[in-house]
Amino acid sequence: MCRGPLVRILAAATAVALVSSCAVRTDQLARNPGTVRMALNGWVGYEASAEVLAYILREEMDYQVQLVRVDEQPSWQAIDQGVIDVIVENWGHEDLMELYGPEGNGTVVDGGPNGNEGVIGWYVPAYVAEEYPEITTLEGLRENTDVFRTAETGDRGEFLGGAPGFVTQDQGMINAFGLDLEIVFAGSEPAQITEVRRRYAAGEPVLFYFYDPQWLQEELDLVKVDLPDHEEGCDADPDSVPCDYPAYDLNKIFRAGFVEENDPAYRFLDNWTWTNADQNEVARMIADEGLDPTEAAEIWVRENPDVWRPWLPEGFGNR
Template sequence: MATGLALTMVSSCAVRTDQMAQDPNLVRIAINGWVGYEASAAVLAYILETEMDYDVQLVRVDEQPSWQALDQGVLDVIVENWGHEDLYELYGPDGNDTVVDGGSTGNEGIIGWYMPAYVAEEHPEILEPDGLRENTDLFRTAETGEKGEFLGGSPGFATQDQGMINAFDLDLEIVYAGSEATQLTEVQQRYAKREPVLFYSNEPHWIQEKLDLVKVDFPDYYEGCDADLEYVDCDYPLYDLNKIFRKGFVEDDALSYRFLDNWKWSNEDQNDVAGMIAEEGLDPEEAAEIWVNENRDVWEKWLPEGYETR
């Protein structure tokens, strides 16, 4: 498999290329910084290349610059979008009109605060905000001193955690691990020692299957509760994860677009591939190949109508 991995820098003043000639055999997929996304992209790239004879470029780029890149015509698809209504308003039909909502990936997305079940079993009250407020000292570390630690991943992830800390009057300090991989290494090390840890995570995610984790039960999300990110008195919303396409890619209506438009899979499917990458240490291409070989009945339904594989 000859999938190309490239590091990109997206400039807000870059020249748009959506009106320029595009290589009809090239599909350019954004790679955002979490392993579940990478699992989805790896499987799609593998099928596009090995079964449909497309060239695929996987471009590592953060969430917001991904949208800029679609707008500028230098990427074709974001395969896992977590909300970002503000960006859709900016680049969608009511804004620049350069991106298109590609519909559901089939994955239900949940973001929240998690801890090991063994912590909650000893202190069940901390699964509610009032109980957590009285027990933040359980999560103190040398780095946070008198405050409890809330362990984040990448500072670039979309979060409302500081606003929740403020709204619920929690004596916690956010410590960013720097990346999801670094954060989860730290979580697993503390888990192995049965130490307390409170951290940002999401579902679907392979870590939820590897470790026995529980989610803090904050009040349900309601419209507007996250309007001021300095004061958020609700949990994260539930996300129907979706794809975002470059409008010109949709209008070209190539087989590659139809394939990506048809693609839907389950949280379990994504976790299978993500676990092979993150836990077993396989390259994304290797993990994708294994999943594709074992799940032909799933992915053949994504192929465009009348298309025959090799």
């Protein structure tokens, strides 16, 4: 049996159009049993996970893999419509689980943790924290927002966002904390990283939305701003959020029909977990070293058989 190709589909706009239509739900339509359709969300850490999984599915298990590039929320809609089988890194989205999970449409299933621990927060470079030690507290930040003024924001401090489609409650936090800040979106993860690295190299102040797992955390010396802890319900009003982001045990989301089929591809993905360090290693090769994603995945797989071989379902371990 020949190994199937990896197909990358640039489908953000297509998927949105597809899943927002009034077509009959296709979750019950049979997929090609030799193909796995995986959402590919727009940050390099997710891509690192997806590429490694796709490489192993192809090279060790003889599956074809379609990586469908699509934003977070449309990924769930695509699973509901039956055109994607798995999201490999989900950041919360309890509202979507209510809509599409067992208490809603019943078309998606919580696949359990993928091993990554997700942290979202506000960060500054360590040199900013050294110059203004109080700036990493809420009161200190409130008194020093002028440090982050730019030509674009004028009398207000700049808060550098990433991609508008990411999980974010930043405006609600700015409102609730009474901070004289204006959000400026970089537009994408790569654009934000480029801007943060530029300012870091120049020793310029920058306050920005960021997260872990993320390979840049291991390159730059960053300090997370200490904000009031997240408590259940504190983010209920998106216009006023008086708390930090929650911690996330990142998880997998499966199409219900894919789980019911229970074939080796599902069992492999169900078995899969890895660490933030694993993901960051692959993500750095892609984003910082400029390797082709498949090449980065191949290198990691070749160097870490003790990590990934236990993910293989029975019957594939000796290949």
